[in-house]
Amino acid sequence: MNRIVLWFHQLGSPPTFHRYATRWMPWYFGASLLLLAVGVWAALFRVPADYQQGDSYRILFIHVPCAWMSLFVYVTMAVQAAIALVWRIKLCEILAMACAPIGAAFTVITLATGSIWGRPMWGTWWDWDPRLTSELVLLFLYIGVIALDASIEDRRRGARVAGFLAMIGLVNLPIIHYSVQWWNSLHQGSTISLMGKSKMDASMILPLAFTVAAMQLWFVGSLLSRARTMLLEREAGKAWARDIAVHDSTRGNA
Amino acid sequence: MSAPTLPRAAAAMLARDLRLAWSRRGDTLQPLLFAVLVVALFPLALGSERARLAMLAPGAIWVAALLASLQGLDALFRSDAEDGSLEQQLLAPVPLSLLLACRMFAHWLTGSLPLILIAPLLAQLLFLPDHLLVPLLLSLLVGTPLLVLLGSTVAALTVGLRRSGMLLPLLALPLYVPVLVFGAGSVMAAAQGQDWLGAVLLLAAGLTLALVLAPLAAAAAIRIALP
Amino acid sequence: MTYLSYIVAAYAVFAVVLAWDGMSPWLKHHRLLRAIRQKAARAQGPANVAGAGSAGATE
Numbered sequence: 001m002n003r004i005v006l007w008f009h010q011l012g013s014p015p016t017f018h019r020y021a022t023r024w025m026p027w028y029f030g031a032s033l034l035l036l037a038v039g040v041w042a043a044l045f046r047v048p049a050d051y052q053q054g055d056s057y058r059i060l061f062i063h064v065p066c067a068w069m070s071l072f073v074y075v076t077m078a079v080q081a082a083i084a085l086v087w088r089i090k091l092c093e094i095l096a097m098a099c100a101p102i103g104a105a106f107t108v109i110t111l112a113t114g115s116i117w118g119r120p121m122w123g124t125w126w127d128w129d130p131r132l133t134s135e136l137v138l139l140f141l142y143i144g145v146i147a148l149d150a151s152i153e154d155r156r157r158g159a160r161v162a163g164f165l166a167m168i169g170l171v172n173l174p175i176i177h178y179s180v181q182w183w184n185s186l187h188q189g190s191t192i193s194l195m196g197k198s199k200m201d202a203s204m205i206l207p208l209a210f211t212v213a214a215m216q217l218w219f220v221g222s223l224l225s226r227a228r229t230m231l232l233e234r235e236a237g238k239a240w241a242r243d244i245a246v247h248d249s250t251r252g253n254a
Numbered sequence: 255m256s257a258p259t260l261p262r263a264a265a266a267m268l269a270r271d272l273r274l275a276w277s278r279r280g281d282t283l284q285p286l287l288f289a290v291l292v293v294a295l296f297p298l299a300l301g302s303e304r305a306r307l308a309m310l311a312p313g314a315i316w317v318a319a320l321l322a323s324l325q326g327l328d329a330l331f332r333s334d335a336e337d338g339s340l341e342q343q344l345l346a347p348v349p350l351s352l353l354l355a356c357r358m359f360a361h362w363l364t365g366s367l368p369l370i371l372i373a374p375l376l377a378q379l380l381f382l383p384d385h386l387l388v389p390l391l392l393s394l395l396v397g398t399p400l401l402v403l404l405g406s407t408v409a410a411l412t413v414g415l416r417r418s419g420m421l422l423p424l425l426a427l428p429l430y431v432p433v434l435v436f437g438a439g440s441v442m443a444a445a446q447g448q449d450w451l452g453a454v455l456l457l458a459a460g461l462t463l464a465l466v467l468a469p470l471a472a473a474a475a476i477r478i479a480l481p
Numbered sequence: 482m483t484y485l486s487y488i489v490a491a492y493a494v495f496a497v498v499l500a501w502d503g504m505s506p507w508l509k510h511h512r513l514l515r516a517i518r519q520k521a522a523r524a525q526g527p528a529n530v531a532g533a534g535s536a537g538a539t540e
Binding site (some may be wrong): 029040044054055056058059062063066101102105108109112113116117119120218221222225226228229232233236241242244245246248 | 484485487488490491492494495498499501502503506507509510513514515516517518520521
């Protein structure tokens with residue numbers, strides 16, 4: 001137990017975190033791409049075509065993981081923000097703000113793939129499907145956090161203010177989701193949900209598991225990458241940053 | 255000099271805000287005028303056909319109320335932040351959340367209450383059926399305080415910024431979505447002959463929660479946002 | 482009805498957005514390192530450019 005606590009404390013030191021992130025980043029990305037390759041290959045070439053939706057449902061294997069990640073990353077962001085605000089841990093401020101663009105990216109993928117998937121099914125590019133509408137509001141929540149953080153010059157205060165906004169948004173997420181469901185039932189009766197009525201065949205679950213795992217690993221890799229960059233940006237004047245920069249050039253990475 | 259009692263502090267804050275609003279009544283009335291303009295835009299854009307306007311009326315009036323609420327948010331804390339009164343309020347022996355609650359109440363009194371009072375007029379402009387007037391007024395009565403509470407919390411976060419421009423509406427809108435959905439939706443449900451009171455009660459439940467939590471959250475937000 | 486174009490489009494969006502997410506911080510990090518290096522070189526004076534890293538460089 002003591003070693004874990006010690007490890008956390010050491011990680012709070014900027015040069016240590018930067019070193020740690022640089023070292024582990026490629027492994028997370030590599031593992032993610034590997035699992036992704038397997039999952040996508042299985043999704044495109046191994047799984048049989050769906051009984052009702054034909055081949056278009058293969059989009060599910062990237063749409064669903066990204067949808068789950070868009071929510072998971074938001075929760076992670078809000079939790080990091082809460083830790084940063086309560087315990088005033090600088091690293092958590094950075095981690096929280098680093099989550100935002102990644103979550104926004106997942107949300108954009110979810111919306112785009114959802115719309116593309118819906119086109120052959122609905123006949124239009126957008127149908128105000130309740131899940132996609134909630135996802136759209138989620139995108140605005142992400143953009144709000146990013147914009148608020150960007151508009152404050154003091155980086156630490158910006159992260160804390162935007163983090164508080166993220167926490168408020170987290171409380172609001174289930175309310176938004178429920179309200180959009182109610183709104184949809186009020187105005188459109190029952191619609192065919194995007195994932196259709198076909199049950200998930202056993203053969204479909206494995207590729208999905210691969211792509212979900214791949215996206216989780218990608219998130220960690222991207223988080224480390226963005227966090228170390230933000231850290232370097234904030235500490236650009238410090239000696240350890242100069243050391244890394246000069247050392248980087250002598251290694252021929254100019 | 256001993257600290258003032260809570261009710262006296264609250265009353266003093268409320269009186270101050272109301273007097274300020276009265277002395278700048280032109281500015282205070284602007285959101286109201288904006289709402290009327292927005293309502294007038296719908297027939298101009300969509301044509302004056304009675305049936306179509308009647309169908310859109312609840313949503314249009316609600317959107318106008320929401321946009322008007324956004325209008326007034328920016329100014330909510332700005333003048334106090336600029337002249338330093340906000341810091342004084344931070345240091346006051348009275349809880350900041352109480353002072354903020356009074357400010358939010360004053361804001362609702364001067365911004366949203368007039369809108370509710372002229373809502374019947376707006377309803378007439380858009381040919382809203384008579385039996386929908388009560389659902390509309392009730393939903394506005396419960397929904398607009400909720401908009402003020404949520405919006406003020408977000409405005410408190412931006413208190414350190416110079417000109418936030420479009421940022422404040424962007425931040426507030428996701429929080430406004432459920433209020434709009436249930437508020438306008440209740441009137442639409444009434445129009446379809448379905449149960450509409452349930453949605454209003456949901457709004458009321460949200461309002462009760464927000465009455466307690468929003469001033470606390472706004473106070474925390476101001477402490478985080480002020481340098 | 483061929484779904485091929487839709488599948489291709491969806492997976493393409495997926496790949497492009499992830500690529501952006503992966504590349505953009507890395508590129509920014511790269512540029513930052515270069516900027517810090519140049520700033521350090523300027524601070525040390527023109528005669529002392531691009532030496533091996535030394536702690537506590539004079540500023």
